[in-house]
Amino acid sequence: MSFTPETRRALVEHSERGLVVSSETIAQGASVQHKNVLELINTHPLSLERFGQVAFETRPGYNNSQIRVALLNEQQATLLMTFMRNSEKVIEFKVELVQAFYEMAQQLTTQRSPMTEDDIVAQALQITSARVQALENKVAQDAPKVDYVDTFVADEDLITIRTLASDLKIGENELRAILLERKWIYKQESSRWSEKEQRKKPMYRYSAMADKKNYFHAVLAHDAPRFRGEVMHTLKLTPEGAVAVTRLVSQMRRAADSLMSVEGPAA
Secondary structure (H helix, E strand, O other): OOOOHHHHHOOOEEEOOEEEEEHHHHHHHHOOOHHHHHHHHHHOHHHHHOOOOOEEEEEEOHHHOEEEEEEEOHHHHHHHHHHOOOOHHHHHHHHHHHHHHHHHHHHHHHHOOOOOHHHHHHHHHHHHHHHHHHHHHHHHHHHHHHOOHHHHOOHHHOEEHHHHHHHOOOOHHHHHHHHHHOOOEEEEEEEEEEOOOOEEEEEEEEEEOHHHHHHEEEEEEOOOOOEOOEOEEEEEEOHHHHHHHHHHHHHHHHHHHHHHHHHOOOO
């Protein structure tokens, strides 16, 4: 299949998460079955989530059926393509997909007018407010199961700290530092031997404090190196926790704004 600039850009969708490509599009472009692409995503969830949480949605399928589709960002899509056998079709599509992401990003940059500092702050507050409302609605819907989150919470209800930090326009490390300083989570350190680097590398594991366990959920990573003899885990936020963290960050920002207004601009 030959691609033109128009058909190439059609590969990439512009969503609330940014530029993404659907698992359906990858299946069509690489000439493989869609179910095989989904199986590949399910086989490598931890690797893909290093670049953000993989989003899923349901779309109309053949004969009024409903199909589950994954939405992958550029890094996730590129990594997923490396997991496929490098046939001529796969290599060709990989090149076109990388170029499609680049061209769409360039187009959006050209269309986007420069924003003032006030515009950026206003947009960030608007996004944060919308996120808080959406998460509060989610908590209200899920209220009966939040009390039993350690037992019953589902993976699709969880959000990574990285994803929430991105939504709040704050650095992931900065958000972790806030949670550590507020004693919502704690950090453990260990080390493991790296055959590739021939040296010991530090390992870190984050866990929820006892009084904040309903805000977090430890997702076990059985295929990761063990941590102090235990199964490694990735700490994610429950819907209730995401709302609480969003409120915390918003309160800190309002406090900082109030302090600045009292002290006045720096000389």
